[in-house]
Amino acid sequence: MNMGYTVSVVVMLSFLYAESATALQCYDCDSASNSKCADQFVASAFAAVNGCAQCVKQKGVANGVTVVIRRCGATVDGNNECVKRPAFDSEGTYCLCNTDLCNGAEVGRSLNSAIVILFLATFLRFL
Template sequence: MTSTNKLLCTFFVLLSMVYKASSIQCYYCNSANNSACIDVKAFDDETRARIIPVVTCETAIPSPVAVDFFCRKIVQTIFHSHRDSEVRVTRGCGWVRHHKECYQANNQDHLETVCQCTSDYCNSAEAADPTSAAVLFIALATALYLYR
């Protein structure tokens, strides 16, 4: 084996030992005990940093098998038989993905919308409306086509 081949072989062996770890940071709160969790965008950055916890999913969730973390936001409307319905928002980390970015579950006692996303602090926003995004894309494409 030539010295160049040995060097390349050593390089690839070392490269194969490198484990790429990525961590994502998500808001972590529940409006049942933190009313600021309902709308985290309502606060300026300094206030939000003080009252709404942020976690790094990789270190916050002790699970040796969960490596593909993402942020999740769950909005539940809880129906009560003897009083008004209540809306509860939960933000945190997830590790078992659903095939849809957002989905709904409708049960007898509650309705929930769950959205998942893969960038830091992305569980702060409302779910994107695909219809609005499509209309915006078509309008932008038309404008660019006419402008050229």
């Protein structure tokens, strides 16, 4: 294996792990009080909250209306995952993520940077 390629991959993975160990910025809003917080999220309408351990996005139905809540988690409860659990009047989705502003993305988008970095590392191997 090419030594330069190995070093590149190790450095990139180090940045990914270091990013998950630092305090995060997350969105903090709910669609019940501001419709721009709903699934068609308008990020420019909200300031980020600093110092979060993890970002959270919850979605459920309350009084027949779909509600989305995005918030700053004080503790780490999981790792880039979504689970179904009771929310408001029905079963809802509870998503946790560990990158800056990831609770503004749809499920799965927070991992895009890792995929891009791994793709680039593979591509650079052939240069």
